[in-house]
Amino acid sequence: MNHSEEIDIGQVRAFLQRAFSPDAAALSESLHRLDQEGSWLAVTLGSSTVPRSGLAAIHAILRERWPGHDIEVRSGNTIHRGGTGIGDGRHIVVILGGKGGVGKSTIAVNLAITLAAMGRRVGLLDGDLNAPDLHHLLGISAPREANTTHWDLWRTSVLPPSGWLRPVTRYGMDVVSIGLTFADTVAPTISGRETIAALLRRLVFETSWSADILVIDAPPGTGEEVQIMLRQLPISAAIMVTTPQDLAQMDAGRTVSLLRESGIPVIGMVQNMAYLPCPHCDETIDLFSGSQRLEQAGVAVLGRIPFDTRLSEGADRGTPLVLGDERRSISREFVRIAAQTRTWLDAMPAG
DSSP: OOTTOOOOHHHHHHHHHHSSOHHHHHHHTTEEEEEEETTEEEEEESOSOOOHHHHHHHHHHHHHHSTTSEEEEEETTEEEOSBTTTBTTOEEEEEEESSTTSOHHHHHHHHHHHHHHTTOOEEEEEOOTTSOOHHHHTTOOOOSSOOOOOOOTTOOSOOOGGGSBOOEEETTEEEEOGGGGSOTTSOOOOOSHHHHHHHHHHHHHSBOOOOSEEEEEOOSTTSHHHHHHHHHSOOOEEEEEEOSSHHHHHHHHHHHHHHHHTTOOEEEEEETTOOEEOSSSSOEEOSSOOOOHHHHTTOOEEEEOOOOHHHHHHHHHTOOGGGSOTTOHHHHHHHHHHHHHHHHHHTSOOO
């Protein structure tokens, strides 16, 4: 089969009308447009009420007919590309913290690098739109002045792959951060539900990710940006980052409740700054009083990262610690966390 064969909307409509699924036949009349570029094919339904499950069913039928094409099905603001939403065997994992200052971004960076070192294709997206700093943690220089990047968020046409954003490659990963579009001294002011939602869709669905695991570093708390992210993106699972004390876990528990209300499973939590290794002996020192709040709520502990100034020093230099951990103790803990994450994702149903 010629994978770049021209396909018209009439062919797609006729095929859906003949499909076994009665829903596909009914939706065939609502086909609004079809866009194609090479082996990429986007089918847009005119109805804005089709749930993601309906788009998944249409996608499966079209993929069976045109197996050599990268197919996406759209309805309103919802896009489905197979699997959990962004493609077969591909996942979005969001890293969340109940409050700021728990080291969420540092955990996200080191976990993503570890997953890449284990042979997975990894993307890292800075989802904290108003406080982007992943580029700094990775040693990627921001421009000296504002970039002229045109986000074009309100376009009514479907953008083909040739117009998608191109990630920066760093430490074997795809990296995207809006912090790379303006100087570090500039304060971003991204607000409004529609603007935030459109920008998130642009960063996820209109970026040339090669990743099969896209790690998103989310803003802290349960505010508007996080709520929109959970609603708009086909997130496979979440990982919580918290410090051991009860107050931090109480705040994280609110985020876990929001995730469960949104139908997003929680793989587990990473306890950061869990203890201080004594520099003179093998003993450990608890910096915080411990809490079992999240474990009692059913959130498993994936790993415990000690308080180590090398983590912050590496972050300031743009050299994540797992790349230069001579003692290997922290690296081994990240391998443990990454292995559990990989196993959890691999066990997910295909669609």
